[in-house]
Amino acid sequence: MIGYVTIGVHDMAKAKAFYSELLADLGASVLMDMGRIAFIGKSMKEPLLGICVPWDEQDPAPGNGNMFAISAGSKEMADKLYHKAIELGASCEGKPGQRIPDMFYGAYVRDPDGNKMTFYVFR
Known part of the structure; x- marks a missing residue:
């Protein structure tokens, strides 16, 4: 994970x-x-x-x-996890999107305690 x-x-x-x-x-x-x-x-x-x-x-x-990252497996799952985190009380630290062309897609949030995480896909 x-x-x-x-x-x-x-x-x-x-x-x-x-x-x-x-x-x-x-x-x-x-x-x-x-x-x-x-x-x-x-x-x-x-x-x-x-x-x-x-x-x-x-x-x-x-x-x-410091940040931890969760491999989402697909852009669709990264988006889903991002939106679910926001619904559960997380704050946005970077909306889902392509960060490195054709290589890295990420969505960033901070949990309710302020810990930063990303849901990502490397391709």
Whole structure:
């Protein structure tokens, strides 16, 4: 069910070096690097660790830059989960939509306690 988890960092170069080395024995490496965020894992079809400079460029303290993601399996299911979360009291953090052309579709919410999550599809 968990697709990836992101953690906020201060220095991407140091964080990529640290986690690449730390997780190499598990067969993980940087699989996608988009500058502000990089994903580390064994394959795009298995859970990943995302390291990022927080979107708002504020201090990457726990909770800022952190998010969990649920693999929805399809764009339709991502939309459904997004709308259900809103109905259950979540707030919008990014309406469903294509984020990376032909690669990533996501819908973002914060649960009633403020925890950020996304329902996503990688293709």
